[in-house]
Amino acid sequence: MSKMKNCSRLDYELTNRKSVVVENGFSLKRDGNVGSSDSVEPQDADYSHSLPSLSDEIVHRILARVPVSEHWKLCFLSRSYLDLLKSGELYKIRKEIGIEEPSVFMLACGEPHWWTFDRHFNSFRNLPALPSDPCFVAGDKESLCVGTHLLVSGKEIEGVVIWRYELAVNRWCKGPSMIRPRCLFASANCGDFACVAGGIAMGTIMEVLDSAEMYNPKNKSWNPLPKMRKGRKLCSGFYMDNKFYVIGGQDEDGNNLTCGECFDVSNKYTWELIPDILKDAPTSTSRSPPLLAVVKNELYSLEASSNQLKVYLKKSNSWKELGKVPVRADHSRGWGIAFKSFGDELLVIGGAWNSYAGHGMMICTCSPDPHNDKELRWRFLGPGRNRISHFILNCSVMLA
Structure with a gap:
């Protein structure tokens, strides 16, 4: 508890410096925003003289209740807190005790x-700056969050890639790529994993896909799902009633689809067709x-x-x-x-x-x-x- 009481004094000291840099690319600038830096200068503070020390388990559960937007301050308290933040353990504890805080x-x-x-x-x-090539930066991209990963899919000079931002370490990493790289696909965060489906295959043949995949953030891997009943591009996905839904879009002939389909993640066997879920939707192809x-x-x-x-x-x-x-x-x-x-x-x-x-x-x-x-x-x-x-x-x- 004594460590948390010293936060106000720490805030004052830090915001009156021009810049303070800590491990792994986190830095605090004078205006209070967190930027990125390649310098490494961990700050260890010792407040052990104030109160008897608490067990690590209790301390971790206290720190897990700190808002995500304030996590950068933990880096300045001690190296052990910095290591705890980088390990991702805080986010596991937050999930365990039922804390979900949305960030955009x-x-x-x-x-x-x-x-x-x-x-x-x-x-x-x-x-931090995304270390991709100019083709990726200038081109269209699609994004999806699952767990503490932000996945950004786009096309580099050598082909379709996914860049992964990991919140715990404040760093971009490349991959892993989908089993079937695609664009203009449906996607949804389905709790412990994410699903993508449909879209256009990015290869020599611009095929409208009926395939689907699941991303597991724990082992950073893609696994195939059963094929949808229809191939579709420019479609949308969402997660509701423990099912992954894909609706709308266009078929391989460019016809607008008013139907949808859903996949029950509990049985993982087949897709269920939902007729006319978008029967009143506009038919403009540029939409x-x-x-x-x-x-x-x-x-x-x-x-x-x-x-x-x-x-x-x-x-x-x-x-x-x-x-x-x-x-x-x-x-x-x-x-x-x-x-x-x-x-x-x-x-x-x-x-x-x-x-x-x-x-x-x-x-x-x-x-x-x-x-x-x-x-x-x-x-x-x-x-x-x-x-x-x-x-x-x-x-x-x-x-x-």
Whole structure:
């Protein structure tokens, strides 16, 4: 406990230095943001004279309750805390005691690096530079969070690759690649693992895929899943009722698919077809994949053509309108908008109704009630003093 009481004094000392650098690329700059550095200068502090020492187990459970956005401060307390953070053990304890804190990882148009925000968007920092080639940096990318990994898929000069950011060590690593590299695929965080399905094969033949795979963050490996009933590209995925769903998209002839299908992760044998789950969806081929998010096991969609928020009624296989969102999803036909599950809330990031191209983004959340017809109440947040483009290239939410 004495170690935690000294945090306020430590904060004062650190924020009055020009820069303090610790192991593994973490550094604290004068404005309080955490950056990256190649220097290594671990800081050991000894507070053992204050109170009798606690057991490691108790200390670890205390530290596990520290918000993820404050974990960088542990690096300054002692080398043992730094090693604990790098080992990933804190995140295992957090999961064991039921703490899930959403963090947002985002790449906006014109930004050279990824940003990460805490759940209140009060604390933010940029990730270390992604060490990929110029082809990957300039090209389209797709992202997915699972466990404490952020997976970013894109194309380098030599082919499709996945770069993996590991939260515990604040570092990018390459791989592992999917069994069948692809783009424009559906994906979802399914708890202890992630699933991808469909998309376009990245090879000599641009084939629309019906294959699916599962990523295990524990051993950093991909495993095959049974094939879907239909091949589809530009589709979307989500996890609900312990099932991985893939809906929408286009078939190999470019026809829009209004059906969906789901895979029960408990039996892992076959896909179940869901006819007409998107029967009222617009048919524009230049439209983005369906904008979908699951909150409290309810499925929501953001209709890009009308900016309407809708909830899926499972019993009737239909959609109910809840009202308009405060951002313009229709500005680029659904592209450049982040629409995500954010713990027990919906998160929407994009351009505001009264903003012009080049202005900063709008961030808002709400907790919709599918059984209540009252007007939606949106909570407006912001990215601090940074002016970041409202056109979001990639956005993923990590629960850690």
